[in-house]
Amino acid sequence: MSLMAAVQGVSTPVTSTRSPASLGHGAGLRPASPSSLFLRARRAAKPSPPAGDRRGVCHCVASPPTEQTGHKTKVSRNANMGKLQAGYLFPEIARRRSAHMLKYPDAHVISLGIGDTTEPIPEVITSAMAVKAQELSTFEGYSGYGAEQGDKKLRAGIASTYYKDLGIEESDIFVSDGAKCDISRLQLLFGANVKMAVQDPSYPAYVDSSVIMGQTGLYQKDIEKFGNIEYMRCTAENGFFPDLTKVSKTDIIFFCSPNNPTGSTASRDQLTKLVQFARENGSIIVYDSAYSMYISDDSPRSIFEIPGAKEVAIETSSFSKFAGFTGVRLGWTVVPKELVFSDGFPVAKDFNRIVCTCFNGASNIAQAGGLACLSPEGLKAMDDVVTFYKENTEIIVETFTSLGFNVYGGKNAPYVWVHFPGRSSWDVFAEILEKTHLVTTPGSGFGPGGEGFIRVSAFGHRGNVLEACKRLKQLYQ
Amino acid sequence: MSLMAAVQGVSTPVTSTRSPASLGHGAGLRPASPSSLFLRARRAAKPSPPAGDRRGVCHCVASPPTEQTGHKTKVSRNANMGKLQAGYLFPEIARRRSAHMLKYPDAHVISLGIGDTTEPIPEVITSAMAVKAQELSTFEGYSGYGAEQGDKKLRAGIASTYYKDLGIEESDIFVSDGAKCDISRLQLLFGANVKMAVQDPSYPAYVDSSVIMGQTGLYQKDIEKFGNIEYMRCTAENGFFPDLTKVSKTDIIFFCSPNNPTGSTASRDQLTKLVQFARENGSIIVYDSAYSMYISDDSPRSIFEIPGAKEVAIETSSFSKFAGFTGVRLGWTVVPKELVFSDGFPVAKDFNRIVCTCFNGASNIAQAGGLACLSPEGLKAMDDVVTFYKENTEIIVETFTSLGFNVYGGKNAPYVWVHFPGRSSWDVFAEILEKTHLVTTPGSGFGPGGEGFIRVSAFGHRGNVLEACKRLKQLYQ
Structure with a gap:
C-alpha cells in the first residue's frame, strides 16, 4: 500500500473502536499492532462491545458498521464531518513519529515538522505569569471572569505595539487563546452560506474548518480539492502569490503572510493588489499574520498597512511563534469597526457576540504573559528568540541549497519550502524519516499545490x- | 419604556456604530449618553463614517442602515446571527451594573449576579501554576504544543477522581478551556440539522449556540421562544424536573444538574428516567455537571452513575466553580467510546476531530493547576472553598425565607432561586439594584420559564x- 493511500484512508485495516493510544493522536490510521489486536480481542470478549469492530478509517465517510450489538442513538452523524479527509495533518504526523520511535527506540529523532517552538520563554515573560498565578491566591490579586474580549490593557498594548498609526484601536482587538481557535470562531461568524478562497498550499485549519461549517461540497479525490472552495494556486512560477485574474469572486479570502507552509511573504505591492481585489469583489480577507515578526525586509507586517484594508479585512495573529506561547495559548483577532456586511451591519458586533457566547476569554495568566511580552524588555527578548530561529532558517536554507535543491521561503519566515520535483511529498517525508530519523512535513498535506514539496x-x-x-547532507549528497 | 422592552431591544435609540465602551460589553443597548452622543457627532463630522449611524439594537435582526457612505462588502450577514435576541445575558448585566455605578459613584455595589467566583484560589494550586510558568523559561521545563485533548496525566486524573468505577477512561476525557467553550464545540460537532431540547429556564449558552449553529427557527416574540427548540418547563410544581411525558423527541437534550439557574438537583430516580427517555428516543444527552461538587446529598454527581448512560450521554464540566478557575479557564468533556451515531460511527472520533481542528489544547499552565487541584491537598482545599460558598447559600436562603418568599435551590448548588409571583424579573432586578445597590440575575434571562424569578x-x-x-431585609421587610 502506498503512503498516499494510507493517508487518504484507502482500505487500511484498523480497528475503529477507539483505544486510548489511538485517540491520543486522533487519526486512528495505524496498522493493527499487537497491542491493538489485544484490545480488540479483549473488547470482543465482552458481552456488549462499545461500537463494534469494523474496517475503514475513522475520519473518512463512514461505511456501515459490520457489527453493532450495543445501543445506537438515532442522531445522524453531521454530514460535514463525514466530508473531512483522514486525520488533521499535524496529529497524523505526530502519530507517524510515534510509530517510527517504536520501530527505532534508540534513534535520536529530530523534529523539524509540526512548527512547534522549542526555545524557553524569556524569563521576563514567565516571571510575570508566575507572579499573576501566585496573586490569584490572595484576596487583593484574585480575579474571576475577565472580559470575553480580553484585558483592556492588553488590547490597548496590542493596538499600540502592532498597529501604531494604522487606525486600529483597543476596541478593535479581540484577545483569544490562539489564531487556530479564532479561525474556527470566524467560521461560526460567517456561517454555512459563504464561499471561501484559500492559498494553495495553505494551513489546513482554514479548509477543514470551512468543511466543518458546511461551506463546502464533497472532497473530489481526482483533483484533491473540496467542492465550493476556490484554491488560489501559489507556485514558484508566480512567486507564491496567486494570479488574481484567474481567481473567482468569493465571500471570504483566507490569506497568510508570511506564509505557512511556503515561507514566502507578500510584498506591499502584492497586498495592495489583494486589497483592491477584495474591494472590487466585495470580499472579506481573513489575514493570518502569525509569523509577521519574522519579517526582516520592508514587507508589510499587517494587512492594515495597506490603505483601504480596514473596510475589507480581519487580521488574526498570535503570541505562539513570537514568544514561544504554543502551549501557553494566547492570540488575537482584529476586526475593524469599518468592516461591514452587505446590509451595513458591523462585522465586529457579530464577532463580539460569538466571542461572548462561545468563548470566555483567554486565561488570565496567559494574558499577564502577553502584557509582559509587550514591555520593552519583553519585546527585546522576543526579538532575540526570533533572531535565533532565523539563524536556524539560514542553516537549513544553506544546506538544501548546497545539495542542489530549489529552496523557497526562509527569508521572512521560520519555514523552508524545498522542492522534490516529480516526487510524492509523503514518499519524501517517509524517506527522510526512515533514513535520517528527521520529521518534516509533507507539502501535499497543505493542499494539492504542495505536492512535490517538503516543509522544513x-x-x-x-x-x-x-x-x-548533517544527516540530510549524508542522505542527499 | 418598560425594562422588558429595553431588554428585547424595542425602539431604544442607540448608536449602532461601535464605540470602545459599548464593545467592551457587547450589547450596545444603552441609552444615548452624553459621551455616545459626542462620539456620534464626532463620527458624523468625518468624511467617511465607518458604518453610518442608525437606530436599532446591535444584536437584534438588523434593520437597513439609514446612512452608509463607506465601502460595504458584499458578504451577507449570517442569518443565524440576526436571529439572536439582544445581548448575551451576562455582558448585559455587567453593562447595567456599570451604568448604575456611574449613576451612584459612591454606592457600595455588591454583585450576587453573574455567578463569578470571588475567593482566592488555594495556594497549593496557584503554586503549581507559578512553578509551571517559571519552568517554561528553562530548557528542561519548556514545552510547546500539548496534545489537543489535554495532558495525559490530567486526563487520567480527572477520570480516576470524578469517574472512578464508572467505566470512564482517560481516553474518554477531553480537557478544555471551559464548559462554555466546549458547548460551542459540541454544537459544531452536531451541526445544523439536529433539534435540541433545553430545560426552561436554562444557562443561555445552550440556546444561543444552537441559534448560531442554525439549528433553530426565528425567535417568536409572543411566546419568547425560538422555533425548533423543545423547551422543557421546569417549575416549582414539577420540582424543577420536566414532565417527560410532555417532551417531544429531539436529537440532543441539554441538561444541567445541579441546575443553573434554579439551583435544583435531579435525583437518581429522575436521572434514571431521563436516561431511559433518551434511550427510547435515540437522543444524546449533553449533561452539564459544572456544579456537581456542590452536591451534599446522595444525588448523582455524574450522569454516568446511571446505568446505560454511557451509550446516550456526553458530560461537560469545569474547574471554574470548584477551584475558582473562572479566569484561569480549565474544563473537560467526557465523550464515552460507547456513544455512537445512528450509523454506528463513534461520536468521540468526530469530537476528537473538532478538538484537533478548532482548538489547540488548554493552556499548559492552567493544566498544571488542574493537576494540583486533583492532588489530595488540592481536593481538600477546593472542598473548603465550596463549603464556604455553601455557607453563603444558607445565609441567603434564610434571608429570603424569613422575608416570606418562596425560595428554591441552594441546597446542592451555589444558586438561590427566589419567586416574585406576578412580577417581571427585570423589574425586580431593577428594583433591587436601584434600592439596595445589589446586582442579581433576572430569571427571564434564562428563558420564559424563569419569568417571575430572580437568581441570587x-x-x-x-x-x-x-x-x-441586611439590605434585602430592609427593602422587603
Whole structure:
C-alpha cells in the first residue's frame, strides 16, 4: 500500500473502536499492532462491545458498521464531518513519529515538522505569569471572569505595539487563546452560506474548518480539492502569490503572510493588489499574520498597512511563534469597526457576540504573559528568540541549497519550502524519516499545490538543527 | 419604556456604530449618553463614517442602515446571527451594573449576579501554576504544543477522581478551556440539522449556540421562544424536573444538574428516567455537571452513575466553580467510546476531530493547576472553598425565607432561586439594584420559564453577603 493511500484512508485495516493510544493522536490510521489486536480481542470478549469492530478509517465517510450489538442513538452523524479527509495533518504526523520511535527506540529523532517552538520563554515573560498565578491566591490579586474580549490593557498594548498609526484601536482587538481557535470562531461568524478562497498550499485549519461549517461540497479525490472552495494556486512560477485574474469572486479570502507552509511573504505591492481585489469583489480577507515578526525586509507586517484594508479585512495573529506561547495559548483577532456586511451591519458586533457566547476569554495568566511580552524588555527578548530561529532558517536554507535543491521561503519566515520535483511529498517525508530519523512535513498535506514539496521548520535547538542538516547532507549528497 | 422592552431591544435609540465602551460589553443597548452622543457627532463630522449611524439594537435582526457612505462588502450577514435576541445575558448585566455605578459613584455595589467566583484560589494550586510558568523559561521545563485533548496525566486524573468505577477512561476525557467553550464545540460537532431540547429556564449558552449553529427557527416574540427548540418547563410544581411525558423527541437534550439557574438537583430516580427517555428516543444527552461538587446529598454527581448512560450521554464540566478557575479557564468533556451515531460511527472520533481542528489544547499552565487541584491537598482545599460558598447559600436562603418568599435551590448548588409571583424579573432586578445597590440575575434571562424569578448567586465575600442580606431585609421587610 502506498503512503498516499494510507493517508487518504484507502482500505487500511484498523480497528475503529477507539483505544486510548489511538485517540491520543486522533487519526486512528495505524496498522493493527499487537497491542491493538489485544484490545480488540479483549473488547470482543465482552458481552456488549462499545461500537463494534469494523474496517475503514475513522475520519473518512463512514461505511456501515459490520457489527453493532450495543445501543445506537438515532442522531445522524453531521454530514460535514463525514466530508473531512483522514486525520488533521499535524496529529497524523505526530502519530507517524510515534510509530517510527517504536520501530527505532534508540534513534535520536529530530523534529523539524509540526512548527512547534522549542526555545524557553524569556524569563521576563514567565516571571510575570508566575507572579499573576501566585496573586490569584490572595484576596487583593484574585480575579474571576475577565472580559470575553480580553484585558483592556492588553488590547490597548496590542493596538499600540502592532498597529501604531494604522487606525486600529483597543476596541478593535479581540484577545483569544490562539489564531487556530479564532479561525474556527470566524467560521461560526460567517456561517454555512459563504464561499471561501484559500492559498494553495495553505494551513489546513482554514479548509477543514470551512468543511466543518458546511461551506463546502464533497472532497473530489481526482483533483484533491473540496467542492465550493476556490484554491488560489501559489507556485514558484508566480512567486507564491496567486494570479488574481484567474481567481473567482468569493465571500471570504483566507490569506497568510508570511506564509505557512511556503515561507514566502507578500510584498506591499502584492497586498495592495489583494486589497483592491477584495474591494472590487466585495470580499472579506481573513489575514493570518502569525509569523509577521519574522519579517526582516520592508514587507508589510499587517494587512492594515495597506490603505483601504480596514473596510475589507480581519487580521488574526498570535503570541505562539513570537514568544514561544504554543502551549501557553494566547492570540488575537482584529476586526475593524469599518468592516461591514452587505446590509451595513458591523462585522465586529457579530464577532463580539460569538466571542461572548462561545468563548470566555483567554486565561488570565496567559494574558499577564502577553502584557509582559509587550514591555520593552519583553519585546527585546522576543526579538532575540526570533533572531535565533532565523539563524536556524539560514542553516537549513544553506544546506538544501548546497545539495542542489530549489529552496523557497526562509527569508521572512521560520519555514523552508524545498522542492522534490516529480516526487510524492509523503514518499519524501517517509524517506527522510526512515533514513535520517528527521520529521518534516509533507507539502501535499497543505493542499494539492504542495505536492512535490517538503516543509522544513526552523524551530529547534541549534544542535539538533546542525545534526539534522548533517544527516540530510549524508542522505542527499 | 418598560425594562422588558429595553431588554428585547424595542425602539431604544442607540448608536449602532461601535464605540470602545459599548464593545467592551457587547450589547450596545444603552441609552444615548452624553459621551455616545459626542462620539456620534464626532463620527458624523468625518468624511467617511465607518458604518453610518442608525437606530436599532446591535444584536437584534438588523434593520437597513439609514446612512452608509463607506465601502460595504458584499458578504451577507449570517442569518443565524440576526436571529439572536439582544445581548448575551451576562455582558448585559455587567453593562447595567456599570451604568448604575456611574449613576451612584459612591454606592457600595455588591454583585450576587453573574455567578463569578470571588475567593482566592488555594495556594497549593496557584503554586503549581507559578512553578509551571517559571519552568517554561528553562530548557528542561519548556514545552510547546500539548496534545489537543489535554495532558495525559490530567486526563487520567480527572477520570480516576470524578469517574472512578464508572467505566470512564482517560481516553474518554477531553480537557478544555471551559464548559462554555466546549458547548460551542459540541454544537459544531452536531451541526445544523439536529433539534435540541433545553430545560426552561436554562444557562443561555445552550440556546444561543444552537441559534448560531442554525439549528433553530426565528425567535417568536409572543411566546419568547425560538422555533425548533423543545423547551422543557421546569417549575416549582414539577420540582424543577420536566414532565417527560410532555417532551417531544429531539436529537440532543441539554441538561444541567445541579441546575443553573434554579439551583435544583435531579435525583437518581429522575436521572434514571431521563436516561431511559433518551434511550427510547435515540437522543444524546449533553449533561452539564459544572456544579456537581456542590452536591451534599446522595444525588448523582455524574450522569454516568446511571446505568446505560454511557451509550446516550456526553458530560461537560469545569474547574471554574470548584477551584475558582473562572479566569484561569480549565474544563473537560467526557465523550464515552460507547456513544455512537445512528450509523454506528463513534461520536468521540468526530469530537476528537473538532478538538484537533478548532482548538489547540488548554493552556499548559492552567493544566498544571488542574493537576494540583486533583492532588489530595488540592481536593481538600477546593472542598473548603465550596463549603464556604455553601455557607453563603444558607445565609441567603434564610434571608429570603424569613422575608416570606418562596425560595428554591441552594441546597446542592451555589444558586438561590427566589419567586416574585406576578412580577417581571427585570423589574425586580431593577428594583433591587436601584434600592439596595445589589446586582442579581433576572430569571427571564434564562428563558420564559424563569419569568417571575430572580437568581441570587452565593459567590461573594462573607461580609458582602451579610451586608447584601441586611439590605434585602430592609427593602422587603
